[in-house]
Amino acid sequence: MELNGRKIFGGTAKGEALVTEEGISFYGGVDAETGIVTQKGHPLEGKNVAGKVLVFPQGTGSTVGSYVLYNLKKNGKAPLAIINKECETIVAVGCIISEIPCVDKIEIEKIKTGQTVSVDAENASVKVE
Amino acid sequence: MKLTQKEQEMFEGKHGIATKKSMEILVALGEIFGAERLVPVTSVQVSGVSYANLGDAGLEYLEEMAKDGKVKVYTTLNPAGMDTENWQALGISPEFAEKQKKVIEAFAKMGIHTTCTCTPYYIGNRPKKGENISWGESSAVTFANSVLGAKTNKEGGPSALAAALTGRTPEYGLHLDENRQAQVLVEVNAEMKDETDFGALGYLIGKRIGNKIPLIIGIKETTEDRLKALSASLPSWGGTAIFHIKGITPNETTEPSERIELKQEDFEKAKQEMNDECEVDFVLLGCPHCSMDELERISKLLKGKKVKKEFWVAVARPVKKQAEKKGYVKTIEEAGAKFACDTCHVVAPLKGRFNCVMTNSAKGVFYGRGKNNFKMQLNTLEGCVEEATR
Numbered sequence: 001m002e003l004n005g006r007k008i009f010g011g012t013a014k015g016e017a018l019v020t021e022e023g024i025s026f027y028g029g030v031d032a033e034t035g036i037v038t039q040k041g042h043p044l045e046g047k048n049v050a051g052k053v054l055v056f057p058q059g060t061g062s063t064v065g066s067y068v069l070y071n072l073k074k075n076g077k078a079p080l081a082i083i084n085k086e087c088e089t090i091v092a093v094g095c096i097i098s099e100i101p102c103v104d105k106i107e108i109e110k111i112k113t114g115q116t117v118s119v120d121a122e123n124a125s126v127k128v129e
Numbered sequence: 130m131k132l133t134q135k136e137q138e139m140f141e142g143k144h145g146i147a148t149k150k151s152m153e154i155l156v157a158l159g160e161i162f163g164a165e166r167l168v169p170v171t172s173v174q175v176s177g178v179s180y181a182n183l184g185d186a187g188l189e190y191l192e193e194m195a196k197d198g199k200v201k202v203y204t205t206l207n208p209a210g211m212d213t214e215n216w217q218a219l220g221i222s223p224e225f226a227e228k229q230k231k232v233i234e235a236f237a238k239m240g241i242h243t244t245c246t247c248t249p250y251y252i253g254n255r256p257k258k259g260e261n262i263s264w265g266e267s268s269a270v271t272f273a274n275s276v277l278g279a280k281t282n283k284e285g286g287p288s289a290l291a292a293a294l295t296g297r298t299p300e301y302g303l304h305l306d307e308n309r310q311a312q313v314l315v316e317v318n319a320e321m322k323d324e325t326d327f328g329a330l331g332y333l334i335g336k337r338i339g340n341k342i343p344l345i346i347g348i349k350e351t352t353e354d355r356l357k358a359l360s361a362s363l364p365s366w367g368g369t370a371i372f373h374i375k376g377i378t379p380n381e382t383t384e385p386s387e388r389i390e391l392k393q394e395d396f397e398k399a400k401q402e403m404n405d406e407c408e409v410d411f412v413l414l415g416c417p418h419c420s421m422d423e424l425e426r427i428s429k430l431l432k433g434k435k436v437k438k439e440f441w442v443a444v445a446r447p448v449k450k451q452a453e454k455k456g457y458v459k460t461i462e463e464a465g466a467k468f469a470c471d472t473c474h475v476v477a478p479l480k481g482r483f484n485c486v487m488t489n490s491a492k493g494v495f496y497g498r499g500k501n502n503f504k505m506q507l508n509t510l511e512g513c514v515e516e517a518t519r
Contacts, residue, residue, distance in 0.1 A: 008157060032184060063265070063285025064182045071186035092161055093287045096154050097190055104161075 003106050003126045005083075008092050010122040011101030013081035017128075018052040019113045020044045025061030026068035026094065035077030053117045054079035055108050059091035069094030081119040083108060083126060130159045130299070131166050139295060147198025147239075151291035158288060159299030167297040168261045168304060172203045174249050175241060175293060176265030177286020179210035179476035180229040188228060191235040194290065200240040201296030205249040207266045208418075208443075209233060210478055213245065213471045219441075225478060241293065245471035246445035248357070248418040250277065253447075258379050261304055263292030267370060268361035268417045268492060274371040276356045278379040280304045283370045303371060311344030311373050311382040319393040321348055323509045324358040328491025329399040331362025333391050340369040344382055348374055354420055361417050361492035403494045405504035407485030412436070412517040413474050414510060415443030416490035421451060423510065428457035430514040431464035439483070440466040440517045443473045466517070475500060487516050 020043045024030065029039035035050035049072070059065060069091070072078040078100055084091060087104035095102035101121035111117060111128055118127040132140060140156060142149040155167060177183060183191070210229050211221040221229075237243050244252055247266050250273070256262045258278030264270045265284045273279045282302040284292065292298045302308055315334055321327065334343050351374070364370050373382045414427060419442060427442060442461060444452075449470055452458050458468065469477075474486065475496040486497050487506040497503040508516065 006160075008161070009153075027182075032186070063283075063288075064177060066285055066287050067177065067183055067187040067190070070190050071184045074186035074189060087161055089158060089161075089285060089288065092157050093154055093285060096157055097150070097287055 001110065001128045003110060003128070005103045005105035005124050005126070007121050007124040008087050008102035008104055009095040009100065011081070011099065012120050012122070013053060013101050014116065014118045015051060015053045015080040017055055017111050017113055017115045017117045018044065018047060018049060019055040019108065019111050021057065023058050023060040024056050026059065026065035026090065027062040029061065030068060030072070032068050032071035033075055033077070035072055049079045050077040052079050053081045053083060053119060055083040055111050057085040057108065058088050061090070063090055065090040066094035066097060069100065070098045073098035073100060081121065083111070083119065130156060130164055136167055136297065145197040147194045147196065147294055150194065151294040154288055154291040155295060155297060155299055159301065162299065162301040164299035164301040166300055168300045169296055170202055170263045170292055170298050171260045172254050172256050172262045173200070173289055173293040174205050174207065174254065174264040174266055174269055175236065175286060175289045176207040178207045178232060178236070178245065180225060180232050181210045181476060181478045183232060188232050188235070191232060194294070195235040195238040198239045198294045200293040202293060203254060204241045204293040205244045205246070205254045206236055206241055207245065208247055208472045208476050209245045210476050211472050212469050215468070215470065218467065219469060220482065221478070239294070244445060246418050247473065248445055251418070251420060251448050252445050261298065263289050263298040265289040267364035268357070271360035271364050271370045271372070272357055274303055275360060275373065275378050275380070276353070283364070309371055309380060309382070310342065311385050312341040312387065313338045313343050314385050314388040315343045315345045316388065316390045317345060317347035318390060319396045321351070324355050324489050325400060325491070325507055325509050326396060327351070327355040327359040328362040328507065329396045330391070331359045331368060332366045332399045332403065332491050333395055335363055335366030335368035337389055339367055342369055342371055344373045344375060344385060346375045348377065351377060354423055357417055358490065361490060365492040365495040400507055403491060403505065403507040405485070405506060407504035407506070409485050409487045409506060409516055410438060411483035411486045412438055412440045412513050413443065413486055413488045413493060414513055415441070416473055416475065416488060416493035418473070419444045419448065421448060424448070424452045424457045425455070426510055427514065428460040430511060431466060431518070432460050434464050434518045436465040436517040438517045441469045442466055443469045446470040487513050489513055
């Protein structure tokens with residue numbers, strides 16, 4: 001299955017999808033040193049975003065969240081790529097400064113956790129195996 | 130989005146790496162939010178300064194940008210995680226201080242005035258009505274939009290820095306007049322006599338109408354300090370980064386048909402909700418940083434008295450310098466209160482050091498609870514001094 005959207009930041013990645021229907025606040029919600037989601041009550045609480053194709057509707061919370069993505073990348077704990085329904089400033093800026101491939105305007109409900117996903121952000125395309 | 134030839138060159142990297150990265154950020158944001166072009170900005174206020182929020186990677190990013198990045202317009206800086214001179218007296222660790230200094234050095238290398246204040250409008254960064262600017266710091270953004278009539282979205286640290294390094298920002302949101310029009314008429318039927326009333330007003334509007342733009346009616350007179358209190362409170366409690374007050378603020382707006390009323394009892398209840406039960410062990414004034422008028426009031430109240438609790442007055446360093454000439458600083462320090470320049474309780478690493486904080490700031494209540502896990506009490510400037518000295 002191929003899904004098409006909009007490029008936020010270019011690059012390619014292939015990996016296992018980690019999907020949530022809830023927004024993610026990187027500041028205060030994801031541990032920058034481990035990549036583990038710490039936001040209380042979040043469906044992904046306790047899961048690790050490192051090395052995953054992270055799929056969620058959009059970022060929420062403080063704009064400092066962009067720097068959390070950057071911290072994750074530097075610590076080797078960043079997602080391989082990010083797929084959003086509707087990208088906003090925090091995640092967009094975070095992906096640009098951290099050089100994480102990012103695509104939005106994707107029907108994310110068609111992607112399930114555990115599926116292998118190829119992201120070609122330059123061409124704004126996502127292939128689900 | 131349409132770029133000029135110069136902008137295209139910046140985007141392609143002909144003006145260096147930091148400029149290229151900045152243009153990538155601005156163009157991506159412009160495309161996400163449907164901007165047609167970039168517009169020149171006259172000033173920038175950069176947030177994301179505290180090492181407590183940036184971490185080592187944030188510091189590394191700034192040092193990377195500082196390699197060849199230089200600001201194109203007048204740019205000032207938000208508060209840091211500590212007083213850059215007096216940090217030891219305020220209990221900051223040497224390890225934190227060293228990292229925080231590196232953050233500030235990176236900003237300075239880019240040509241940013243390392244003012245470290247949330248009130249740039251007191252120290253020379255005071256844009257005029259109609260100017261496009263790019264500011265971070267929600268209280269300053271709301272003050273600039275509403276009280277000064279300048280135009281800015283609520284920027285994050287990297288996007289404001291990108292605007293500083295290119296002199297541009299994408300034209301969307303609050304840069305466009307059609308997005309600055311009032312959406313809800315807020316009728317105030319209550320006595321509005323001090324800064325806590327205006328803090329409560331921001332709290333109530335944020336809770337009742339969320340991010341819709343209010344046109345407030347029923348306020349006959351106010352002061353700039355009270356408008357500052359409203360500017361800080363409104364976005365903290367869920368409101369938007371612009372408000373209008375009929376007869377007071379400078380922006381023209383159409384009158385909306387949707388209407389809410391705020392009565393005296395709403396204000397009483399709001400203030401109750403911002404007061405936790407606890408024994409005060411820390412009193413903080415200056416959120417946002419104190420004006421000269423506020424320093425004068427504090428100094429008059431503290432004259433000849435001694436504070437019996439930890440008491441901080443947060444202020445921009447140049448404002449403190451002016452206050453020294455008038456003798457306010459001496460009076461305040463003789464009473465045992467401490468000045469905290471360049472910082473505040475929202476961004477400093479104070480978690481665990483205090484239990485119960487009294488402040489005259491409704492914004493201070495929100496972030497004291499959320500970021501530092503303090504119990505909070507809201508009182509007037511006079512009430513705060515009384516609590517500290519009794």
